[in-house]
Amino acid sequence: MNPSLNKPIKNIACIGAGYVGGPTMAVIAQKCPKIKVTVVDINPQRIADWNDEDLDKLPIYEPGLKEVVTEARGRNLFFSTDVDAAIKEAQMIFISVNTPTKTYGKGKGMAADLKYVELCARQIAEVATDDKIVVEKSTLPVRTAQAIRSILDNVGNGVKYQILSNPEFLAEGTAIHDLHNADRVLIGGDHHTPEGQAAMDALADIYAQWLPEKRILQTNVWSSELSKLTANAFLAQRVSSINAISALCEKTGADVEEVARAIGSDSRIGPKFLKASVGFGGSCFQKDILNLVYICRSQGLSEVADYWEQVIIMNDYQKRRFAENIISTLYNTVSGKKIAFLGWAFKKDTNDTRETAAMYVASTLMEDKAEIHVYDPKVTEEQIISDLEYLSSLNYHNLRDKQIRTQIHIHTAPYTALENAHAIAVLTEWDEFKSYDWRRIYNAMLKPAFVFDGRNILNAKELKSIGFKIYQIGK
Ligand code: UDX
Numbered sequence: 001m002n003p004s005l006n007k008p009i010k011n012i013a014c015i016g017a018g019y020v021g022g023p024t025m026a027v028i029a030q031k032c033p034k035i036k037v038t039v040v041d042i043n044p045q046r047i048a049d050w051n052d053e054d055l056d057k058l059p060i061y062e063p064g065l066k067e068v069v070t071e072a073r074g075r076n077l078f079f080s081t082d083v084d085a086a087i088k089e090a091q092m093i094f095i096s097v098n099t100p101t102k103t104y105g106k107g108k109g110m111a112a113d114l115k116y117v118e119l120c121a122r123q124i125a126e127v128a129t130d131d132k133i134v135v136e137k138s139t140l141p142v143r144t145a146q147a148i149r150s151i152l153d154n155v156g157n158g159v160k161y162q163i164l165s166n167p168e169f170l171a172e173g174t175a176i177h178d179l180h181n182a183d184r185v186l187i188g189g190d191h192h193t194p195e196g197q198a199a200m201d202a203l204a205d206i207y208a209q210w211l212p213e214k215r216i217l218q219t220n221v222w223s224s225e226l227s228k229l230t231a232n233a234f235l236a237q238r239v240s241s242i243n244a245i246s247a248l249c250e251k252t253g254a255d256v257e258e259v260a261r262a263i264g265s266d267s268r269i270g271p272k273f274l275k276a277s278v279g280f281g282g283s284c285f286q287k288d289i290l291n292l293v294y295i296c297r298s299q300g301l302s303e304v305a306d307y308w309e310q311v312i313i314m315n316d317y318q319k320r321r322f323a324e325n326i327i328s329t330l331y332n333t334v335s336g337k338k339i340a341f342l343g344w345a346f347k348k349d350t351n352d353t354r355e356t357a358a359m360y361v362a363s364t365l366m367e368d369k370a371e372i373h374v375y376d377p378k379v380t381e382e383q384i385i386s387d388l389e390y391l392s393s394l395n396y397h398n399l400r401d402k403q404i405r406t407q408i409h410i411h412t413a414p415y416t417a418l419e420n421a422h423a424i425a426v427l428t429e430w431d432e433f434k435s436y437d438w439r440r441i442y443n444a445m446l447k448p449a450f451v452f453d454g455r456n457i458l459n460a461k462e463l464k465s466i467g468f469k470i471y472q473i474g475k
């Protein structure tokens with residue numbers, strides 16, 4: 001066996017200081033004080049934000065993250081733009097760059113764009129002077145490790161690599177809790193060679209610093225890569241399944257929450273991920289399913305591809321259905337009307353807006369000439385505008401940039417967003433929305449005072465007694 005692969009890990013590098021790389025490395029550094037962890041990124045502003053003395057400036061918002069960063073940063077956790085130096089020094093390198101859906105060429109709109117992963121592999125191959133364990137942390141199509149290996153082996157200068165897959169299962173908003181208490185950690189590698197097994201064990205040892213060994217699962221690389229896509233596809237499928245039933249509930253007088261409770265108490269089904277909503281968002285579900293669908297089609301499995309694609313079709317339907325219900329309830333037009341959005345993030349407790357249902361709902365209403373007033377406790381104005389411009393770039397709507405800027409208004413406090421509104425739409429389930437003074441809001445709104453609760457978080461009975469006309473999902 002190559003002796004260098006058997007040495008304990010002293011230095012870790014992670015390329016990509018995003019929603020996954022940042023919190024994951026912060027927790028590894030917190031729990032493994034003897035390992036120096038360096039997180040690098042090509043975006044200097046991101047690194048400057050991670051290094052900011054003011055912890056409110058950290059580039060991502062996650063409950064508990066500040067505390068972990070305070071404990072480890074400067075001790076054994078470092079953020080830097082010097083990618084080459086971090087690669088050289090590390091025995092283990094995580095690749096945690098983004099893998100968006102391709103927006104061009106072959107596989108456009110479906111396949112994962114691996115250009116950043118490939119760039120990382122090339123950079124590692126060019127810079128490395130001793131043996132490395134390369135860990136895929138980004139979610140990747142099954143068999144990507146083969147492409148990484150081919151680059152590393154062909155560009156490289158005699159250095160030996162072990163490639164592991166170690167997909168991340170954390171959910172945003174609960175990332176630190178999920179990392180501290182992971183249900184399982186998955187490590188895919190090559191069991192059949194001593195070097196492969198040693199690399200898997202080295203990574204397992206890191207997680208074993210804080211997790212019970214029985215939760216650390218080892219598989220072959222392809223199973224590990226595919227498990228990540230499958231886990232996200234199953235979770236998204238549950239949301240689409242309950243959302244499909246929510247449409248039927250609205251037609252039949254059944255209540256989707258009662259149905260969810262009834263089926264969720266069957267231990268074979270379980271209660272989680274059965275919350276009907278305006279539609280799932282986030283950086284993973286849609287991208288990973290599209291990717292799965294693309295892989296199935298490329299393998300000639302069209303029935304399997306169609307099956308999974310339906311999860312996305314149902315989600316698009318749910319977002320459109322919510323927006324169209326607002327328009328039809330407001331007497332078939334929202335032209336010139338003030339629609340107040342509570343929430344923009346794709347879920348509570350995060351400032352992440354990737355694929356958020358809010359931007360799709362806003363686009364549909366803005367095409368019908370609505371004036372949208374948004375209040376979200378964590379999302380910035382620039383982000384909201386850039387989300388709508390992103391949908392322009394996909395031709396999702398035909399609003400011009402100037403129109404976007406005149407029809408969307410961002411508020412830093414809730415009540416100004418809500419006053420004189422024709423309707424309120426709840427797009428994110430932030431806890432604070434529940435405790436607002438709804439009587440004061442009612443008094444300041446135009447009548448009839450419509451509320452469209454896309455997250456079923458408001459107390460419908462109480463709001464009705466105040467005088468609101470409230471619409472909830474699946475009720
Ligand atoms: C992650 C995963 O890695 C992705 O595969 C998963 O499906 C979604 O979550 P995430 O951490 O959320 O991505 O992405 P993002 O917050 O965009 O962070 C990626 C970072 O990588 C960015 O800060 C970007 O600047 C950096 N990057 C990208 C590099 O440092 N080098 C590159 O070549 C490309």
Ligand code: UDX
Pocket residue numbers: 168169170171172173232235239272273274275276277278279280281282283284285346347
């Ligand atoms: C997901 C996976 O849960 C995580 O394991 C993986 O690593 C990354 O993708 P994330 O996207 O951060 O995590 O959040 P998640 O809690 O899964 O929610 C995704 C979307 O589904 C959100 O928009 C959420 O509001 C929605 N959702 C979730 C529902 O509408 N109903 C539910 O019952 C659960």
